[in-house]
Amino acid sequence: MTAAVIVDHVSKRYRLYHERNQSLKASLLRGRRARYEDFMALDDVSFEIKEGTTFGLIGENGSGKSTMLKCMARILRPDGGSITTRGKVSALLELGAGFHPELSGRENVYLNGAILGLSRREIDALFDEIVDFSGIEQFIDAPVKNYSSGMYVRLGFAVAINVDPAVLLIDEVLAVGDQEFQNKCTDKINQFRSEGRTIVVVSHSLSSVGDLCDEAALIEHGHLVKVGPAAETIDHYLSEILSVDPATLGIARRSTGEIKLQGVELLSINGGAPDVVELGETVTFRFHYDVKESVESPVFGMSLTSSEGTLVTGTNSKEQGLSTKVSPGRGYVDLVVPRLLVAKGRYHVTGTIYDSTQKTPIHEVGNLHTFEVVEGALRTSGITSLGGVWRAGA
Ligand SMILES: Nc1ncnc2c1ncn2[C@@H]1O[C@H](COP(=O)(O)OP(=O)(O)OP(=O)(O)O)[C@@H](O)[C@H]1O
Ligand SMILES: [Mg+2]
Numbered sequence: 001m002t003a004a005v006i007v008d009h010v011s012k013r014y015r016l017y018h019e020r021n022q023s024l025k026a027s028l029l030r031g032r033r034a035r036y037e038d039f040m041a042l043d044d045v046s047f048e049i050k051e052g053t054t055f056g057l058i059g060e061n062g063s064g065k066s067t068m069l070k071c072m073a074r075i076l077r078p079d080g081g082s083i084t085t086r087g088k089v090s091a092l093l094e095l096g097a098g099f100h101p102e103l104s105g106r107e108n109v110y111l112n113g114a115i116l117g118l119s120r121r122e123i124d125a126l127f128d129e130i131v132d133f134s135g136i137e138q139f140i141d142a143p144v145k146n147y148s149s150g151m152y153v154r155l156g157f158a159v160a161i162n163v164d165p166a167v168l169l170i171d172e173v174l175a176v177g178d179q180e181f182q183n184k185c186t187d188k189i190n191q192f193r194s195e196g197r198t199i200v201v202v203s204h205s206l207s208s209v210g211d212l213c214d215e216a217a218l219i220e221h222g223h224l225v226k227v228g229p230a231a232e233t234i235d236h237y238l239s240e241i242l243s244v245d246p247a248t249l250g251i252a253r254r255s256t257g258e259i260k261l262q263g264v265e266l267l268s269i270n271g272g273a274p275d276v277v278e279l280g281e282t283v284t285f286r287f288h289y290d291v292k293e294s295v296e297s298p299v300f301g302m303s304l305t306s307s308e309g310t311l312v313t314g315t316n317s318k319e320q321g322l323s324t325k326v327s328p329g330r331g332y333v334d335l336v337v338p339r340l341l342v343a344k345g346r347y348h349v350t351g352t353i354y355d356s357t358q359k360t361p362i363h364e365v366g367n368l369h370t371f372e373v374v375e376g377a378l379r380t381s382g383i384t385s386l387g388g389v390w391r392a393g394a
Contacts, residue, residue, distance in 0.1 A: 005049040005086070009080060010068070012076060017036045046081070086167070090161070104142060258294075264286065264349050265288065291328050295325070301315070306348075351369075
């Protein structure tokens with residue numbers, strides 16, 4: 001398989017000056033001797049990212065993730081080693097990176113486009129789509145220094161995805177956008193994945209890295225600690241660096257890749273607001289999956305956890321004798337609940353796919369979906385309703 005990005009023995013040094021808060025007199029007295037220290041933000045890091053895959057970079061604050069992404073985007077030049085990329089690279093880096101504060105949103109779109117090698121005419125052709133995706137049309141002629149962080153990210157992401165990149169780099173920042181925009185970004189990222197583009201994401205959300213990424217690298221104090229399948233890298237990070245037992249966390253840490261859960265859709269007969277269900281209502285949990293290799297009789301499992309973290313209930317498709325073979329492509333299974341009888345509140349859905357023996361989880365996602373139960377005609381105290389029927393005695 002061809003590599004989209006080759007990181008070859010990359011080192012990056014920052015120079016830290018110690019004189020910032022000293023008086024002019026003190027620095028004059030010291031003469032021209034500079035007081036600085038070299039700091040290795042990246043130290044001899046090598047790995048490869050295969051074309052068409054989604055790759056995660058994880059690690060603690062200050063470990064060097066953003067520095068690595070900036071080197072890939074050619075905003076920073078490594079002091080040692082080299083990075084080879086295949087095809088056009090576009091990036092959504094830390095807030096404001098790549099934007100000139102005094103220029104308007106419009107001017108910044110042209111500036112960024114030019115940096116990415118597009119001609120004025122090419123940007124003209126893309127301009128409307130970029131502004132449309134960003135949703136900040138009203139502010140496009142205002143200087144970006146007056147933008148809110150969400151507006152920055154909207155415009156930055158809109159540019160990054162509309163220039164037809166072969167490799168898309170995304171640094172954390174997407175979390176700044178509101179829910180609606182984040183959903184739009186997730187859809188776009190999924191579209192990019194299915195189009196076979198290469199994506200590199202930096203994130204502190206291990207569940208989204210586990211969910212999105214095929215492989216991941218763990219960086220610690222500028223050193224590469226581990227690179228490999230995302231699930232393994234995440235487990236290593238959890239157990240070796242954060243000292244927590246991965247088994248106690250319900251994040252998407254186990255995935256062998258044949259079949260992946262993509263999301264849950266809640267369908268209710270009454271068709272109220274999305275993700276709001278009335279106590280006692282009939283509701284269908286539709287689990288969408290994407291299959292790479294056929295799986296014989298997978299077992300689908302789901303459990304509900306309350307917002308306080310209490311496991312409320314769980315069930316799986318084998319209990320009900322559902323046996324189905326899944327073939328490559330996308331599909332779904334439904335869990336129909338005739339009367340949803342859990343107390344009002346917010347619930348998180350964990351989704352699991354096991355192989356037919358139920359011993360090996362193929363994919364597990366701890367927070368696949370969140371929904372809200374509200375009281376309507378039916379009320380309850382405690383954590384669940386019995387749903388019983390009262391009858392008058394003789
Ligand atoms: N321009 C700079 N000058 C000096 N030091 C820098 C500079 N940029 C980053 N650093 C330092 O380099 C190290 C790595 O920074 P980097 O931003 O790559 O970390 P990160 O892994 O992205 O962290 P976070 O998770 O907090 O975003 C940190 O110690 C940081 O303080
Ligand atoms: Mg960073």
